[in-house]
Amino acid sequence: MYDFHLLHTEGLSRYYPGVRALDAVDFDLAAGEVHVLFGENGAGKSTLISLLAGANNPSAGSIYVRGIAKHFANVHEARTAGISAVFQEFSLIPTLTVAQNLCLGEEPLHNGMLDKQGLLKRAQNSLDELGFEVNASALVATLSRAQQQMVEIAKGLRGQVSVLILDEPTASLTELETTHLFALIGRLKEQGVGIVYISHRMQEIFQIADRVTVLRDGRKVCTVKAAETTHDQLITLMSGRSIEKIYPHIESRPGEVVLEIQNLSTRSGVRNASITARRGEVVGLAGLVGCGKSELLRAAYGLDKVTHGKVSLKGRDHTNASTAQSLKLGYFYLPPDRKHEGLVLGFRSTSNITLHALEGSLKGWGGWLRKKDLKDMAIRAGDQVELTSRNLGKAVGLLSGGNQQKALFAKGLTSNMALYVFDEPTVGVDVGTRSALYEVIKQLCEGGAAVVLISSDLPEVLHLAHRAYVMCSGEVMGELQGNEITESGLLSLFFGTKEGKS
Ligand SMILES: Nc1ncnc2c1ncn2[C@@H]1O[C@H](COP(=O)(O)OP(=O)(O)OP(=O)(O)O)[C@@H](O)[C@H]1O
Ligand SMILES: [Mg+2]
Incomplete structure (x- = not known):
């Protein structure tokens, strides 16, 4: 049986001028349960957890921890009560190292002096225990978004935690890191930690949720047991409509080559990579976080320096061109880090x-x-x-x-534009909107543009790409076409055994 008194709210609300971001929500969390918050973009999920974690003040209603009413003036007070949150927007200080960020405010001392080695060791241990591959001595500014996410999670788990709140933690993680995270969540559950988990990814919701609370326009629609609901039911509850098909069929009519990248190496770690993108096709670019898929197209766009090789745009040399030139010539790049x-x-x-x-x-x-x-x-x-x-x-x-x-x-x-490069375009986007964005991609492609889809979301690449490249450690490992684009086909290239190479 669940102990429903670990955390609960009554009539919890947060109003802004003209917006009821959260409107009279009753929510409860049991020890050892994963409780997912589900809802469209803007439904109030982040607002709810910001109140639970003391980052925001309620306009009305109350929060109870183990049955006792609490008023958190700030995040620190919530943490003292055992509630820790990893927010959608990161809180790390980029100019400090991972270790410094992890021990902020609790630096170890040795004979009254800051114990630098101790600090590093402690931080590295906590990352290793979580199975996250991050170097504790690295500056946060040099980490990828996925690595920063891992450090945020490690930070959230410092000290005594009885409620862990995760807001879209897997949005920038790939399969492997997600597996580590889920194993960690399993261990925390066994220890009786209650977990509030926000995600737009249906698959993972069914993988880890015990219960799901659906929010719409700031209101609670209902709370259901994950085992007693379905994919379609959740979507209907969330949006008030049913969505038949998320992935549209995109016609492939490959035309002239718009972008040709030949033997490119960059300062950011890409090595000898070659790809092409033609009008009228969607080209997928897959690979683990840090494999160079993002860096390759950033360098071609003008956001990073090309050290070797050649970029041609519409048949003209475009190597080390500026971003302004790229835009002018019809090269649009959607970056993954909106903020x-x-x-x-x-x-x-x-x-x-x-x-x-x-x-x-x-x-x-x-x-x-x-x-x-x-x-x-x-x-x-x-x-x-x-x-x-x-x-x-x-x-x-x-x-x-x-x-x-x-x-x-x-x-x-x-x-x-002649070329659209979308770098993780659907991160954090709800299912309904996701299908709308895919529809836009379809129109752009069928209208004659070249589309490059850089994505850590495998299903997205599987369903939308006409051709796909997989990268690993800065190199292009292989190219797949049409029916060859399968999950196992893509994954077999993820870990770096290049076709025709040993
Ligand atoms: N400071 C603010 N001022 C005005 N409106 C705000 C403010 N903060 C949030 N809102 C509004 O409150 C509503 C709920 O936002 P919230 O961030 O909780 O949504 P969400 O469910 O987390 O969505 P997403 O899935 O996109 O992250 C939105 O309409 C948002 O624009
Ligand atoms: Mg949110």
């Missing part, structure tokens, strides 16, 4: 979406774009990615995680 690269958080969504178009018009013809035209342009692009008008008017920084991702995606839809 630091893609979006101006203080600007409205509309202004963010039309940013590229605006640059083009000012630099291109020196002409004027009417404010209304820009607004219409943003609304059209917003529509395609299912961003509501209410969200379009908000500063992007105030949008929920998934809605920020939609705004970023919409940026590429304001003008016709």
Whole structure:
């Protein structure tokens, strides 16, 4: 039997001007259970956990820990009560090492002096125990997003934890790291830790959830036992509609080569990599985190230095071109890290979406774009990615995680590009929107653009790519076409046995 008193809330609410982000929610968590929060982008999941973890104050309602009402003034107070959260937005200090971040505020001393070796050892041990491959002496700024996620989890587990909250922890992890995380969650459950887990990935919900609470527009729709519900039922509860097919069929009509990368090496670790992308096809790029799939296209776009090899765009030399030149020639790149690269958080969504178009018009013809035209342009692009008008008017920084991702995606839809490179485009996006984004990819491809889909989400590559490359340790391990693109076909190349090589 569950002990329903580890944590519960009554009428918990958080209001913002014009938004009921969380509206009178009763929620409870038992010891040793994984309780998943499920809902569309903007449904209130992150808001709920920010209240549970003391990062935000309720407008109404109460939180009880083991039956006793609590008011957390800050995250520290929640932690003292045993509640620890790993948020969607990271909290690490990039200029410090992993070890320093992990021991912040609890640095070990030796004879009154900071014990640097002890610090490093302790941090490395805690990472190793979790099965995370991260070097404790590395600067956080040099880590990939996945590695930063692992450090965040390790940090969340410091000290006595009876409630662990994870907000989309696997959004930037690959299969292997996810397996480690799930094993860890299994161990924590055995120790009686209650886990609140947010995810948009149906498959993993059924893998680890004991119960699922569905939120919609800030309200609780219901709480169900995972064993007693289905995939389709959850989606209907979440969105109030059923979604027949997530992945559309995309017609393949390969035309001229838009992007050709030959024997490329980069400062960021890519080695001798060659790929091509043609008009009218979706090219998948798969591989483990850190395999170089992202770095390859970033260097081709102009975000990193090419040290060897050649990039051609539409038949012309494009090696070490600037990002401005790339955009001008019709090369759109959607970065995976929306917060630091893609979006101006203080600007409205509309202004963010039309940013590229605006640059083009000012630099291109020196002409004027009417404010209304820009607004219409943003609304059209917003529509395609299912961003509501209410969200379009908000500063992007105030949008929920998934809605920020939609705004970023919409940026590429304001003008016709020859090449779209989407780097982890559906991270944090709900299932309904995911199918809308895939529909956009279909239209772009069938409209004659080349699409490169860089993704850690295998099903995405399996279902959408006409051709796929797999990378490992900076090298392209192989290329698969059509029916060859299967899970085992892709995975067999993930760990680096190159075809025709020993
Ligand atoms: N500081 C704020 N000011 C105004 N509105 C806010 C603020 N913080 C959150 N919201 C709004 O509250 C609603 C709920 O957001 P929340 O981040 O909880 O959604 P979510 O369920 O976590 O979504 P996602 O799956 O996209 O992460 C959204 O409409 C969001 O725009
Ligand atoms: Mg969220």
